[in-house]
Amino acid sequence: MEQTSHCNTLDEGHRVSSGRDWRPTPAIRVSVAVHLTGLAGVALDPVSWDYIVAALAGNHLALGLAGMWPRSTLLGSNLRRLPEDSVCRREIALTFDDGPDPVVTPRVLDVLDQYRAKATFFCIGSKAAVYPAIIQDMVRRGHSVENHTHTHPAAFATYGVRRLRREIEDSQETLTAICGRKPAFFRAPAGVRSPLLDPVLARLGLQYVSWTRRAFDTVDRNPLTVLRRLVRKLAAGDVLALHDGPAKRARDQAPVVLEVLPRLMDQIEAGKLTPVSLITACRS
Numbered sequence: 123m124e125q126t127s128h129c130n131t132l133d134e135g136h137r138v139s140s141g142r143d144w145r146p147t148p149a150i151r152v153s154v155a156v157h158l159t160g161l162a163g164v165a166l167d168p169v170s171w172d173y174i175v176a177a178l179a180g181n182h183l184a185l186g187l188a189g190m191w192p193r194s195t196l197l198g199s200n201l202r203r204l205p206e207d208s209v210c211r212r213e214i215a216l217t218f219d220d221g222p223d224p225v226v227t228p229r230v231l232d233v234l235d236q237y238r239a240k241a242t243f244f245c246i247g248s249k250a251a252v253y254p255a256i257i258q259d260m261v262r263r264g265h266s267v268e269n270h271t272h273t274h275p276a277a278f279a280t281y282g283v284r285r286l287r288r289e290i291e292d293s294q295e296t297l298t299a300i301c302g303r304k305p306a307f308f309r310a311p312a313g314v315r316s317p318l319l320d321p322v323l324a325r326l327g328l329q330y331v332s333w334t335r336r337a338f339d340t341v342d343r344n345p346l347t348v349l350r351r352l353v354r355k356l357a358a359g360d361v362l363a364l365h366d367g368p369a370k371r372a373r374d375q376a377p378v379v380l381e382v383l384p385r386l387m388d389q390i391e392a393g394k395l396t397p398v399s400l401i402t403a404c405r406s
Contacts, residue, residue, distance in 0.1 A: 141325045192313030192332045198320030201307070201331040201400075202361060208403040209359035214390065216241040216362050216397045217333065218379075219270055219309065220340075222249055222256040223367025226377050230366045231263055233380070237387040239397035241265050243366065244309045244331075247272035247293030254300045261301050266399035269293050269305040269328060279314040287322050294326060307331045307400050313363075331400065336363035337382065343371065345381035352382070353389045361400075362386075 193202050204215055216234075221227045221243055234241055243260055245267055250257045260267055271278060272292035281289070290308065298304045308328040310319065315330070323330055337348045352362050364379050371377060390397060 141327050143324065192315075192336075197315055197317050198323070198330060201329055201404075203334055204359045204361065204400075204403045206359075208398070212358040212395050213398045213403055214356075214358060214360045214362065214395050215400055215403055216364065217244060217309070217331070217400070218242070218364050218366040219244045220274065220368060221245055221366040222253045222260075224253055224256065226379065227253075227256050227366045228259070229377075229380055230383060231259060231265070233383045233387065234265070234397075235263060236384075237391065237397075239387060239390075240399045240402065241397060242268055242307070242400045244268050244270035244307075245293075245297060246270050246274045247296040249367070250293075250300055251296050257297070257300045261303075264399070266307075266401040267297055267301050267303075267305065268307040268309070268331075268400070269297060270309055271311060272296065274311050276311065278311045279316045279319075281316065281318075283318050283322060286316065286319055287325075290322060290326060290328070294328075306404075309363075329404075331361065333363035334360040337365070337379075339378045339382065340365050340368065343378060345378055345385075348378055348382050349385050349389075352386055356389060356393055356395070358395055 193200065203209075204213060216239065218227075218230060218241060222245060227243075243265055245257065247269075250267075257267055269290060270293070271289045273289065275281070275289065278286070278289065294305060304327075306327075306329060308323055309331050313332050313336075320330070335352060335354070337352055339348050342348050342351075352364075364382070366379060387397075
């Protein structure tokens with residue numbers, strides 16, 4: 123059975139502390155040991171340089187592969203499913219990435235209202251600055267707004283600590299100013315993370331989130347296959363990842379997410395599950 127990830131404790135104001143303690147994972151500790159051993163090896167036996175380079179290259183390759191596995195916990199904590207208390211309440215989390223979109227996001231909000239469902243929106247800070255009214259509408263309707271970087275750079279996972287921190291902090295400041303609440307959760311673009319990311323998130327008091335399963339609704343134009351991907355073995359505690367921008371268009375030119383969402387909500391209701399925001403699911 124897959125181990126359930128745990129949320130950071132949230133207080134009554136739905137805020138997290140400005141930081142939390144960071145402890146490197148076993149994989150990161152091994153990586154540090156490999157690098158230190160390599161440096162010592164070069165100093166003691168320069169002839170062994172070729173072997174040391176090969177070992178370091180292998181270590182970097184392993185870390186890179188771990189970062190490309192979105193649901194991995196090798197590089198740090200990762201909320202893939204809701205906490206046990208939330209599972210017992212038969213809750214699930216609907217999450218939407220890459221918005222806000224001026225056309226799609228308001229329609230997603232309307233569908234959620236029809237089903238009295240609450241969701242989590244991982245928003246891009248620079249887009250939020252352009253459409254602050256949509257962000258405020260999300261909050262007014264009871265959804266949570268979380269951090270998905272400021273510009274959604276494709277090379278995010280290759281950034282050094284300073285650029286990682288700037289991307290996340292800029293979004294954090296923008297979203298906080300619009301919402302009046304600090305985001306508590308973070309999701310990396312495409313779910314690809316760097317070994318340097320976890321200490322940055324710890325300093326900012328952010329919990330990393332991936333998903334139980336994702337829709338691939340930015341690449342798949344068929345609403346039925348997207349829906350099947352989401353509802354296969356649908357269960358309490360699931361974290362589902364969709365997109366409200368940019369939305370892939372179905373063959374009839376309707377955004378795929380808008381074709382899928384009402385059918386998904388029907389399946390959720392049939393399973394007697396309650397969609398809640400991550401803030402609600404993780405509230406102590």
